[in-house]
Amino acid sequence: MKRIKEVMGGDFRQFTMVIALVVLIVIFNIISGGRMVTSANFQNLISGNAYVLVLAIGMVMVIVIGQIDLSVGSVAGFCGMVMALTARDLNFPWWAAVLVGILIGVLIGAWQGFWLAKLGIPGFITTLGGMMIFRGGVIWISKSISVPAPHELKMFGAGYLPEWGPAFTGMNNSTLLLGVIGIFAYAYAQLRRRTKNEKLTGVNEALWPVVVRIVLVGAVIGYLAWLFGTGRPGTSFPVPGVILIILVIIYHIITQRTTFGRHIYAVGGNKAAAALSGVNVPRTYFLTMLNMSFLAALAGIMFIGRATAAGPSDGTNWELDAIASVFIGGAAVSGGIGTVLATMVGGMVMAVLNSGLMLMGVGADRTAVIKGLVLLAAVAFDVYNKKQGRKSIIGHLFPGNKDKQEGGASGASGGSGGDTGQS
Amino acid sequence: MSDHTPILQMKNITKIFPGVKALDEVTLEVRQGEIHAICGENGAGKSTLMKVLSGVHPYGSYTGQIIYQGKEMSFKDIKESEKAGIAIIHQELTMIPELSITENIFMGNEVRRRGLIDWDEARRLTVDLLKRVGLSLNPNTQIKNLGVGQQQLVEIAKALSKNVRLLILDEPTSALNEEDTENLLNQMRELKSKGITCIMISHKLNEIAAIADSVTVIRDGRTVETYDVEAGHVDEDRIIRAMVGRSLENRFPDHVPDTGDVIFEVSGWRVEDPLIPGRLICKDSNFFVRAGEIVGFAGLMGAGRTELMRSLFGRNFGIYQRGTIKHHGKDVKLKSVSAAIRQGIAYVPEDRKVLGLNLLDNVRMTTTSANLKAVLNHGLIDSSLEYRAAEKERKDLSVKAASVEVGVSTLSGGNQQKVVLGKWIFTEPDVLILDEPTRGIDVGAKYEIYRLIHALADQGKAVIMVSSELPELLGMSDRIYTICEGSITGVLDRKDADSEKLMRMMTTTSDAAAN
Ligand SMILES: Nc1ncnc2c1ncn2[C@@H]1O[C@H](COP(=O)(O)OP(=O)(O)OP(=O)(O)O)[C@@H](O)[C@H]1O
Numbered sequence A: 001m002k003r004i005k006e007v008m009g010g011d012f013r014q015f016t017m018v019i020a021l022v023v024l025i026v027i028f029n030i031i032s033g034g035r036m037v038t039s040a041n042f043q044n045l046i047s048g049n050a051y052v053l054v055l056a057i058g059m060v061m062v063i064v065i066g067q068i069d070l071s072v073g074s075v076a077g078f079c080g081m082v083m084a085l086t087a088r089d090l091n092f093p094w095w096a097a098v099l100v101g102i103l104i105g106v107l108i109g110a111w112q113g114f115w116l117a118k119l120g121i122p123g124f125i126t127t128l129g130g131m132m133i134f135r136g137g138v139i140w141i142s143k144s145i146s147v148p149a150p151h152e153l154k155m156f157g158a159g160y161l162p163e164w165g166p167a168f169t170g171m172n173n174s175t176l177l178l179g180v181i182g183i184f185a186y187a188y189a190q191l192r193r194r195t196k197n198e199k200l201t202g203v204n205e206a207l208w209p210v211v212v213r214i215v216l217v218g219a220v221i222g223y224l225a226w227l228f229g230t231g232r233p234g235t236s237f238p239v240p241g242v243i244l245i246i247l248v249i250i251y252h253i254i255t256q257r258t259t260f261g262r263h264i265y266a267v268g269g270n271k272a273a274a275a276l277s278g279v280n281v282p283r284t285y286f287l288t289m290l291n292m293s294f295l296a297a298l299a300g301i302m303f304i305g306r307a308t309a310a311g312p313s314d315g316t317n318w319e320l321d322a323i324a325s326v327f328i329g330g331a332a333v334s335g336g337i338g339t340v341l342a343t344m345v346g347g348m349v350m351a352v353l354n355s356g357l358m359l360m361g362v363g364a365d366r367t368a369v370i371k372g373l374v375l376l377a378a379v380a381f382d383v384y385n386k387k388q389g390r391k392s393i394i395g396h397l398f399p400g401n402k403d404k405q406e407g408g409a410s411g412a413s414g415g416s417g418g419d420t421g422q423s
Numbered sequence B: 001m002s003d004h005t006p007i008l009q010m011k012n013i014t015k016i017f018p019g020v021k022a023l024d025e026v027t028l029e030v031r032q033g034e035i036h037a038i039c040g041e042n043g044a045g046k047s048t049l050m051k052v053l054s055g056v057h058p059y060g061s062y063t064g065q066i067i068y069q070g071k072e073m074s075f076k077d078i079k080e081s082e083k084a085g086i087a088i089i090h091q092e093l094t095m096i097p098e099l100s101i102t103e104n105i106f107m108g109n110e111v112r113r114r115g116l117i118d119w120d121e122a123r124r125l126t127v128d129l130l131k132r133v134g135l136s137l138n139p140n141t142q143i144k145n146l147g148v149g150q151q152q153l154v155e156i157a158k159a160l161s162k163n164v165r166l167l168i169l170d171e172p173t174s175a176l177n178e179e180d181t182e183n184l185l186n187q188m189r190e191l192k193s194k195g196i197t198c199i200m201i202s203h204k205l206n207e208i209a210a211i212a213d214s215v216t217v218i219r220d221g222r223t224v225e226t227y228d229v230e231a232g233h234v235d236e237d238r239i240i241r242a243m244v245g246r247s248l249e250n251r252f253p254d255h256v257p258d259t260g261d262v263i264f265e266v267s268g269w270r271v272e273d274p275l276i277p278g279r280l281i282c283k284d285s286n287f288f289v290r291a292g293e294i295v296g297f298a299g300l301m302g303a304g305r306t307e308l309m310r311s312l313f314g315r316n317f318g319i320y321q322r323g324t325i326k327h328h329g330k331d332v333k334l335k336s337v338s339a340a341i342r343q344g345i346a347y348v349p350e351d352r353k354v355l356g357l358n359l360l361d362n363v364r365m366t367t368t369s370a371n372l373k374a375v376l377n378h379g380l381i382d383s384s385l386e387y388r389a390a391e392k393e394r395k396d397l398s399v400k401a402a403s404v405e406v407g408v409s410t411l412s413g414g415n416q417q418k419v420v421l422g423k424w425i426f427t428e429p430d431v432l433i434l435d436e437p438t439r440g441i442d443v444g445a446k447y448e449i450y451r452l453i454h455a456l457a458d459q460g461k462a463v464i465m466v467s468s469e470l471p472e473l474l475g476m477s478d479r480i481y482t483i484c485e486g487s488i489t490g491v492l493d494r495k496d497a498d499s500e501k502l503m504r505m506m507t508t509t510s511d512a513a514a515n
């Protein structure tokens, strides 16, 4: 056991999640008689869920600042519809239509951010309003009819990477390249972290756990690359997956390595202390909400690319999947805790459940029941773990205390008190 | 008064946290009806010992024996220890500010009649309980409208409502001014006369001298010694020696001030209360600080010292009305906290849990949180730079933590305070505002912090120190301003100041008394 822990390194929780995911996949594969782990199914899994995961990236940031965004599904649907309409009725080229859709997303984000940051209306209310407004909006502007999307968008929603180079590899060479890059990047990051730790702390982490880690993860990446790369001719690792990976990398860096990222965690952890450390709390709220709607627009467009048409009910209930992914990924409702990477694992758990249950022929009704139970179980497991480790903290005994003191309107007035002072 | 049968024996208590042995075979014996003081350095394990006793750390998470009223106890949670008559008042107050006194006192212990809460009865009981601790307040008052001293007494009233036999107070006076402290100590004497046993953790040796019947000193998780004292005759030096392992001749280090020009000057500063329109919390304050000077601010609780400092610090508090700040002779407008930080002003807040720390962070992230740009490399946070910076502050302030990667929530109160101080020193300020910088800090560490403050002054920084402890202000400041009800009522040079004069100026609003 101790050895296993060493291999996992510091991130015990994340690794248990990944292992749970792998176990889930294996179980489904056995039950479904090998239909789970196939090239086609995995390709579908990625392109069919990439848009939810894109939403989850923004959602984890919103939840870390201690807010929630219920409007993402409506906003995604609305932006997608605007894009489809500008392309069809105004004859915009596809890329201009996409830009318009994204711009509308940003504007909607600014609108929601304004209510939260400037007026201090809690995000729950702001976005509950947004959810209704933009759902109504989609139906209104589309007159309840589906609108075909520019066919170029198919590439982003369900496209595949190009085929090139020698044939002897026996697989899609783009995917192969992606896998090789992935393995090297992981190995490099692990080794660099080890040397850096050693230089800083003088403690020499044994080399073998690092090597075992690299070999294990490398094997998984390699296997996945092979799986994705050997599907039907013309298929590969899906383009929406590539978009997702790029976004995950960018947002991982934003949240972990930039000042803005630190501010998000600071505001979520203790708003008053953050304000006294020079963090502009309203601005952090504003930008986080803005970013969420930007990603919602992106997700909506990716989805429509796959569906080839924008429908009036696109995006219904997406917010629930995104929020569930974030909490299965270990974020805290009270804010301050949660990461993009863990959220992606949480989102994949949901996606695998969806796909596996479908393969088993379980209906949508029972799938929803199971997903709900899994969400509860994952969060309960988390809470239990935390209790074990950190029983003594007063804050833990009285979790409502801090929130009561600064939550809601009173907190926002503390934030905007400075603004009032200027005038 | 106290007979010799022990009400409580804790034998060979060992408590291990991941990576820290907080308690190592600690033994504690408390006799029926006495006031027993526990002293020790920050992080010695005092709070942990009391948490073991009160079931916060449940039976099974530690080793050793607790024998209470002759029986061995195995508390699984606070509820069980409360049932046995043990109540703990934590270092940080834990009442809910938005609720009334009655609601807080009977929280989790509601008075019921036919299944519903009987609020009339609860309020009646509250009035009685408050009377027992010498308070006459409306039981419907919200906790947030009480001063810290009154809140402390309400906590005691809450304990009394549970028929407490053994009352544990973890640093009860650290946030109180002298008057409230005196009042609290009197209440403790009162409880003692009613046969209630008290355990009190405190860093203030004069209080221990005033009230304790016996003292136990803990160092590095071990009991160093226990002995009886005669109230009023405590050998403070003996306690200090036991606590830090050496004797401390002076409470305040020697320092020859080397002051330069005025670098921070505030004039006509007027600020309105953010909640009550028209009420001023700073009434046209004027003051200045020279480079290398340590300027104290004395005032009673609620006089408006913290409010003044926070309004200066980027208008973090209150509604600015008028007034100017001159920094190095130039008028500056500090409209936001980040502008103030950029100007080289730092404010170390008084309440570390609420204002100073994000308890989810580790020491490393806390240290850099007010000055992230110092650890940026090509626009991204460089974890090596950050680690080294945090490690340096940790060493400079001798913070007791296994590494800078441990969470600040696991540090002892005093060490948390040092981390907050380090966070602000890391912003490289030249005007440093310290609000109660030594609250809850042990004598040895206080001495270090005083030395550090001197060192900062010697680097030419202007230091403003707000403190409720007059001896500290008298020992450290080159000049002392007094504040009463939002007005600065006077200023005294170190050589002219004594506590009597200060006390008088702190309680009169007219300037006449000052001159
Ligand atoms: N929940 C916890 N997890 C890990 N370590 C802890 C935890 N609680 C306390 N510690 C560690 O145990 C030691 C003793 O802490 P404790 O709070 O008992 O000190 P203390 O004597 O009360 O100090 P202070 O005077 O500063 O309040 C410290 O080193 C602290 O870091």
Ligand SMILES: [Mg+2]
Binding pocket: B046, B047, B048, B091, B170, B412, B413
């Ligand atoms: Mg303590």
